[in-house]
Amino acid sequence: MTDPRIRRIREEDVPAVVGLVEELAEYERARHECHLTAEQLHDALFRPSPALFGHVAEVDGQVVGTALWFLNFSTWRGTHGIYLEDLYVQPDQRKSGLGRALLQALAQECVARGYARLEWWVLDWNAPAIGFYKSLGATPMDEWTVFRLTDDDLTRLGRGD
Secondary structure (H helix, E strand, C coil): CCCCCEEECCHHHHHHHHHHHHHHHHHCCCHHHCCCCHHHHHHHHHCCCCCCEEEEEEECCEEEEEEEEEEEEECCCCEEEEEEEEEEECHHHCCCCHHHHHHHHHHHHHHHHCCCCEECCCCCCCHHHHHHHHHCCCCCCCCCCCCCCCHHHHHHHHHCC
């Protein structure tokens, strides 16, 4: 059963969702790295072939949480999955079931579309989130290491330097 507080993101939600992403960046001690604009988010979500999808949690007409996600593909499973880029619920709304309801909505997307998995990253110091995810049955993938190229290193590799 779908939680009535959870729905797909709408165009008018974009400014509120940008604010939630900024709050998440602050919580993750990386606000200086967050440069998302409303225009960028709108374009990613609402272009003819969207690159990003999203759900929001709404309480008393206010957007208080979000789940932003995109499709990935498992060559081993031979099907798509959902990669959860951001999950955030404002502190005063936590422990109300909204985080679980947002993840449940994504799990329902996976099941309905035949996707093989739902996955995301969590900072290793975020014990409350790790405990919450484990309580849902999520498994940490400790044997994998995340790699990333950005900025000058990405540019150098792209140029073939």
